[in-house]
Amino acid sequence: MGSIYKRGNKLWLRFKGPDGKWTQSPSGFESGQEKQAREALRQLEDRIAANVEFGEPEKGPVTVARYAQRWLEQRQGLVAGWKTDESRLRHHVLPHLGEMALEDVRPRHLVDLFRKLRVQGTVAPKTLHNIYGVLKALFRDAHLADLVTTSPCILTEHQLGENVDKDPAWRATAVYTRDELEALIADPRIPPDRQVLYALQGIAALRHGEAAGLRWQHYDSSTPVLGRLVIATSYDKGHTKTKRTRYMPVHPTLAAILAEWKLKGWPEIMGRTPTPEDLVVPMPRPTNRGPRVEHGRMRTDHHSYKRLVKDLEVLGLRHRRGHDLRRTMISLARTDGARKDILELCTHTPRKSGSAIDLYTTFPWEALCAEVAKLKVQRHERSQLVRLPLAASAEKENPGSPDGARGLATSLATVSRKAESFPEDTVWRRRESNPQQGGSKTPSRSRCYRLTP
The missing domain is CATH 1.10.150.130 (Tyrosine recombinase, N-terminal domain)
Structure with a gap:
């Protein structure tokens, strides 16, 4: 413990330096300011002790x-x-x-x-x-x-500088169209495990960490009306981004994807049937010799981002992020009539701050299911996506339009029997955007697509 002493009208500090030797230094205070000088001595000694802990005597000042x-x-x-x-x-x-x-x-x-x-x-x-x-x-x-x-x-x-986007026009385009989402969850050129990942992000609005950390024990398919996902962790942290657990109703299309994945796709990549403790979308077997996450372990955001870039290129779609799938689900659901206040409980958890009536309101599970079910998204059998050229005038009117105005056309595959890859699809309906030539009202198989009940 050091000490304070006077030199004339000035107060000086005596203390041990980092080398353990006694040294003196002016405190900057005068007689009558002993309290301030003692506080300065305490801070100085605490700082010296902290620097000694970081090895200052041997390695020099802490950089x-x-x-x-x-x-x-x-x-x-x-x-x-x-x-x-x-x-x-x-x-x-x-x-x-x-x-x-x-x-x-x-x-x-x-x-x-x-x-x-x-x-x-x-x-x-x-x-x-x-x-x-x-x-x-x-x-x-x-x-x-x-x-x-x-x-x-x-x-x-x-x-x-201001905390704004580098490209002010970017955020408006950071969303997928309905056709693009349906391509990512069904196109045969996309590996099945990534179709499931995109479905969790684009239909259940999960963040990447929440989808990567999701385990089969978090999915209860027996709840009334719709199945339930318990969103309790991001990756393996033990909590979500907001540190609050939320419950997400499982859309019928997502339920069909998860059922098929659990029965067939998951066992194929892992060589066994899944247990409740297993990840829903674990890492598949490596296809190259480069460094990567071990087979069966948790996906990383970097790995998923690189694969998404490749998948978008394969489909002929412009670049976007995986997180934009979450925004897509919310945007499409609200477009299809979902109530904002109820949907928010499924996608973001209740806010800590808000009006008193919001804090005192609890919606039943059936109400949450009803809003999620309003989302109109299905798995279609698809042929390759065809990009059509735009007229110069259209490109000027809709530069970077997020609603598909870049000329993306989807050609739907036509089949004469039920596809084995979609066992849950049972209903045929005519696509209204492709009316029969000649005014016929009779649906044609060549102009039909499958709906998931």
Whole structure:
């Protein structure tokens, strides 16, 4: 324990440095300010102890890079996005600040860093704010660990810029059409396991982590009206993004897909029948020698994203994300008449804040099922998707239109008997957009498609 003493009218601090030797330093306070001087001595000794714990006597002052390594190790198992945090620090922060002593970083250093990132133009505005958020959390925890006296993260939008999309027109196009969703869950060119994954995202509105972490024990097909998915975890974290469990009614089309997958598709890729503890969509066997998740283990977002890019190319569709399937389900369901307030209970869980009447309202299970069932999505037998050229005038009127105005046409396959791959499909109906030539009202097999009951 150090001490305070006077030199004239000034107060000085005596303490042991990181090397264990006694040293003296002016406190910056005068006689009569002993209380403030004692607090400064306490903070100084706490900071020295923290630096000693990080190996300062042997390795020198704690740098941003050294602390970031320990900080990320501590976040593993506690913070789901620690890998993303590590990537943002490694690519954007450590190349500029990594060798600096942690306590030497000042706000002006961060101003210079984010000015460079903005001038380069390679980082989207939202990503820029995410990088700053990680850096702010790092210095917050360094302050809590007594490694710095104050955090330098005091930047505002004046230094960071607005938190907006890099392309203002992008979000309006981040959705699939009904035909595109139905192609992703039924086209024979898409592997069956990925059809199931896309169905969970596009019909049940699951986030990727929720679909990847879903196990057969979370699916109850015996509940009244519609089956039920218990959305209780994202990946294997033990909780969802909102840390609240929700219940999602299983749309009839999704129920048919899951039934067929459990009976035939899942055993084919795993070599056995599934148990309640098994993942619904585990990783299939590898098709190359590159590094990848072990067969049967949980899918990663990176793996699914790469496969989605390939699947969209195969179908001749423009690029979008897997998360856009979730937005597609919500958009199509509301277009088909689903009530927003009830559908939200299935897709997002109740809000913690809201009007009192919302907090005191509990809808029965049948009401949730009724709204989800309004979604009009089916599995069609399809031939290859054909992309038609657009007239120049149409392209000008509908640039990047999310409603399929880019000229995507779907040719529906015609068969004379019930397909073995869709045993649940039992009803034939005429496609109204392809009326009979000559005015005949008699349905023709060549202009029919299957509906899932």
